[in-house]
Amino acid sequence: MIEQYIAKSIDCSCGRTHRSRVETIEIKENVIEHELVDFLKSKGYKKLTVVCDKNTYRVAAGKVCRVLEQNQISFKLHMYQEDSVLPNEHFIGNLAMGMALDSDLILAVGSGTINDICRYVSAVACKPYCIVGTAPSMDGYISGGSALIYNNLKLTFETHTPIAVFLDPEILAHAPKDMIASGVGDLLGKINCLTDWRLSKIVNNEWHCDFISDIVDAAIQKVVTNSDNIAAGQNEAIADLVEALLLSGVCMDFAGNSRPASGCEHHMSHFLEMRYLLEGREAVFHGTKVGIGTVIALRAYEYVAKLNPDFDKIKKLPRKSFEEWEKEIRLAFLGASDEIVDLEKKSGKNSAKRLEARLAATEANWSGIKALADQTVKSKVVYDILKQLDAPTKPHEIGVPKEMARQAILYAKEIRDRYTVLQLLWDLGELERFADLIIDEYYS
Numbered sequence: 001m002i003e004q005y006i007a008k009s010i011d012c013s014c015g016r017t018h019r020s021r022v023e024t025i026e027i028k029e030n031v032i033e034h035e036l037v038d039f040l041k042s043k044g045y046k047k048l049t050v051v052c053d054k055n056t057y058r059v060a061a062g063k064v065c066r067v068l069e070q071n072q073i074s075f076k077l078h079m080y081q082e083d084s085v086l087p088n089e090h091f092i093g094n095l096a097m098g099m100a101l102d103s104d105l106i107l108a109v110g111s112g113t114i115n116d117i118c119r120y121v122s123a124v125a126c127k128p129y130c131i132v133g134t135a136p137s138m139d140g141y142i143s144g145g146s147a148l149i150y151n152n153l154k155l156t157f158e159t160h161t162p163i164a165v166f167l168d169p170e171i172l173a174h175a176p177k178d179m180i181a182s183g184v185g186d187l188l189g190k191i192n193c194l195t196d197w198r199l200s201k202i203v204n205n206e207w208h209c210d211f212i213s214d215i216v217d218a219a220i221q222k223v224v225t226n227s228d229n230i231a232a233g234q235n236e237a238i239a240d241l242v243e244a245l246l247l248s249g250v251c252m253d254f255a256g257n258s259r260p261a262s263g264c265e266h267h268m269s270h271f272l273e274m275r276y277l278l279e280g281r282e283a284v285f286h287g288t289k290v291g292i293g294t295v296i297a298l299r300a301y302e303y304v305a306k307l308n309p310d311f312d313k314i315k316k317l318p319r320k321s322f323e324e325w326e327k328e329i330r331l332a333f334l335g336a337s338d339e340i341v342d343l344e345k346k347s348g349k350n351s352a353k354r355l356e357a358r359l360a361a362t363e364a365n366w367s368g369i370k371a372l373a374d375q376t377v378k379s380k381v382v383y384d385i386l387k388q389l390d391a392p393t394k395p396h397e398i399g400v401p402k403e404m405a406r407q408a409i410l411y412a413k414e415i416r417d418r419y420t421v422l423q424l425l426w427d428l429g430e431l432e433r434f435a436d437l438i439i440d441e442y443y444s
């Protein structure tokens with residue numbers, strides 16, 4: 001399915017031309033022995049730097065090294081010895097100093113972190129890179145951005161995409177269960193992304209592409225209907241999951257931004273990730289947090305579907321001043337608050353002028369908004385699939401304290417200038433009430 005969308009331009013009825021930057025994606029058993037070797041030979045690479053950690057060496061990089069030797073392809077192995085590898089200055093510097101300077105390709109063997117490190121180092125070194133993936137844990141294999149920790153803050157650095165991705169379902173199916181569940185959580189998050197995107201089309205007349213949202217929607221359906229087999233670790237179902245995750249990556253390329261694959265469920269996840277990092281807490285998988293955020297986001301749509309707003313009253317509601325808002329932001333975002341305050345100064349997303357325009361559009365289109373909220377997938381569908389995978393479904397199950405969970409719902413919308421259901425609730429003066437409802441239920 002994915003082959004039809006890559007390595008070509010698609011003239012779309014939305015008026016744009018869509019193109020994915022990745023050229024080769026292979027999802028097949030024994031992909032290391034066959035497609036990877038064929039690719040390296042056909043491209044004529046002479047010397048590789050193979051990057052892995054102890055775990056990914058055991059599950060895939062050891063095999064990669066043996067196959068390279070058998071085919072007389074020269075390489076240098078860079079294996080991190082630490083039990084936990086982080087995408088920070090230390091590990092990036094370690095690879096930059098340890099890689100073969102004369103290598104013509106960096107080959108990452110791993111999932112999220114190893115890829116983020118290799119993507120960045122290869123971009124800085126002006127070398128191409130490709131990936132042998134080891135877990136279907138997130139949708140970022142073909143992303144052009146690296147999520148890195150710099151000065152204790154998680155930031156996205158725009159770098160480049162891999163030239164090729166190789167995935168063996170047999171290897172992926174043996175990934176730890178919580179990594180597979182994380183991939184499912186990241187993918188289920190797309191249900192909310194698509195709804196947030198449609199909502200913004202209604203309220204802000206934001207550009208929207210049916211072709212892209214149909215691809216993401218089909219990918220979601222495949223995973224939702226296949227969740228039994230994914231939970232059972234069936235190779236074919238795991239291959240479908242990773243293909244769905246890659247497709248959502250392709251769709252981000254098509255759209256030119258992350259709109260089709262990141263809505264307020266991701267913003268809540270980013271908020272928690274930032275706080276965990278600032279407080280020195282142990283990291284939680286990206287998709288695990290996204291899954292929890294998705295249940296909350298879909299609850300928000302269920303809440304919207306029941307509202308009967310009195311717009312005259314809403315327009316007269318007292319709103320916080322910038323100074324009052326900033327005070328709250330400093331308490332919620334701690335050391336990362338400068339960026340959030342700067343974004344608001346630049347975008348004015350909470351300003352009276354933008355609020356007024358959004359409220360006018362919300363009022364004029366209320367029946368369409370209500371219908372969208374009514375028709376979106378119910379939170380219980382996502383909740384049940386996460387349960388089936390023994391994945392956390394609520395913030396306290398990953399150790400999020402009550403106040404932090406409340407802040408995630410209230411302030412996630414400040415992370416990006418991207419309209420979502422949380423901004424809609426804020427506009428309607430309902431966000432605090434919604435946060436209290438969820439938090440009282442979750443933490444009682």
Ligand SMILES: [Zn+2]
Nearest residue numbers: 012014209211
């Ligand atoms: Zn289009």
Ligand SMILES: [Zn+2]
Nearest residue numbers: 139186286290
């Ligand atoms: Zn994600």
